[in-house]
Amino acid sequence: DTEVTQTPKHLVMGMTNKKSLKCEQHMGHRAMYWYKQKAKKPPELMFVYSYEKLSINESVPSRFSPECPNSSLLNLHLHALQPEDSALYLCASSPPGTGIDSNQPQHFGDGTRLSIL
């Protein structure tokens, strides 16, 4: 079991639905991430939150909306998704570093398998 918990594990939704993915960690990590992973591909970064502030948005379409309510929680709100958005959505977190050149590893959850009908 990982220390980054993602719910739900599986989600099937229609293109007009609104749903949310949830990620939780209690390791005191202050950076949290959303990644998208298609089959047989590496994870692709979507968003980074650092100290609960959005620090990186990798030009993700607005139908994906991240939210970081507190230092332990990260949400990804989904609306009007397309079939090509079907993928494994991974959350990760990393400890606070000791400066901009910190190299703390990211720890991943097991993801939410999302299918868009």
Added chain:
Amino acid sequence: EDQVTQSPEALRLQEGESSSLNCSYTVSGLRGLFWYRQDPGKGPEFLFTLYSAGEEKEKERLKATLTKKESFLHITAPKPEDSATYLCAVQARGGSEKLVFGKGTKLTVNP
């Protein structure tokens, strides 16, 4: 642009047959190189961080090494439970949290 290339794409070994996976990288100042293991339907599991050329890290049957241009993941006497996709990722200096991943090597160890 930072890039990571992993080879081979797939590797089949017999149990006990040692081998190495390669990760070549180009990055504008290396902050860290990370190895992960990913099982089907699971998230990547952190294995090692390497920071500077010449560094080595070991864990059970795995040993990771780093030069200025590449990293190797050596697998000694592998077992079927070592079967997984192994991902290499780099992080560049300059303050960005972004990891650049390679496409991975899918390792299958047959009993």
